[in-house]
Amino acid sequence: MKNQEIVFSKNQLQRYPIYLKLFRQLYEKGQISVSSPQIAKELGYSQEQIRKDLQAISGTPGRPKRGRSLERLIDDLEVFLGYRTETKAVLIGTGHLGGALLNYPNFESMGLHIVAAFDNDPAKIGERLGGKSILPMEELKGTMEKEGALVAILSVPGHVAQEVAESAIEAGAKGLWNFAPVHIAVPEGITVENVNLASSLAVLNHRMLSALSKEEQ
């Protein structure tokens, strides 16, 4: 991986897929290069931020006035984000959210390949969801080892999330993508990334109500 010495903040990492989406749109429309002012206008980030972000993954542009080549930016972003390298994952918990994730059409294009789905409900074992057979938890370790899966996607209820996380780590997971609304404690060397809808809703609610009360004043 490039630029290993740069420490990327979470906010910065989160911006890269948004740049990539924009650059692909512009490229599809026939544009061949893009300038910081145009990106700033489209995404609302400062030009300074944009230059810093892009320099970190794509080096300095040759001639500032002409902007950056979209083809090269798309290339560099796809490599940086790991979209060109397959990462194998298992999904644990096949309720509504698990089903939605198994059916999510974009993961493959981001390099994430879900190889199998697991549940602890005997009634679900053997059913098919998003093109995968649902397997029992007893097969988790064998499947992860055989497939070389590094990521476990946790779409289980909060009260079992810690226990399921521990099984996944025991089975070889190095990264947990946690959709359960709880904190998960993990040993050093294991990465957890949370998608917490309650936290996101808290931000929306608070900011919306603050904006509304300002309007009323």
Added chain:
Amino acid sequence: MKNQEIVFSKNQLQRYPIYLKLFRQLYEKGQISVSSPQIAKELGYSQEQIRKDLQAISGTPGRPKRGRSLERLIDDLEVFLGYRTETKAVLIGTGHLGGALLNYPNFESMGLHIVAAFDNDPAKIGERLGGKSILPMEELKGTMEKEGALVAILSVPGHVAQEVAESAIEAGAKGLWNFAPVHIAVPEGITVENVNLASSLAVLNHRMLSALSKEEQ
């Protein structure tokens, strides 16, 4: 709302539902008060952070040594997070993700009441999903006005998200909860909160690979 003068950062707002979840768990187990060191141990935040967060929504505790009353903390958090006040929302886009969100069991307990679901696919109109009839987009404005819905949940494909957002704002939405993987431009006074799976995956991937390459060294 309390403490309107305090400006809450996004990270801070995101922590409150995680505190609430922990406090409810401890309370259900029979505990009556909680100390910053215990919270720090459970959630991995610093004690200073915890004290600052809780003071902002719950005032100073009476006697530091005894910890804070869980009952009062739960009460203050539920009020602060708006879980005691109903916020009405519509959901637009009834694909897999929209279906998962309509079936998500916890929104009601967070004060979010989804009053109706919309889609632009004629084949889906009138079908039922998560207990709601799917309505055509032409009825969006009438429904939002009649119900007093302030939030639009956008679970539509990226290429139509901006257009759908504009319809929702025109129909009276003050807050957009955006699950489409694109940036949405909105006028002042409108709040957007994004749940971007590509961004979350970028963070997981990058951190996991950095941790793995450290181990190898």
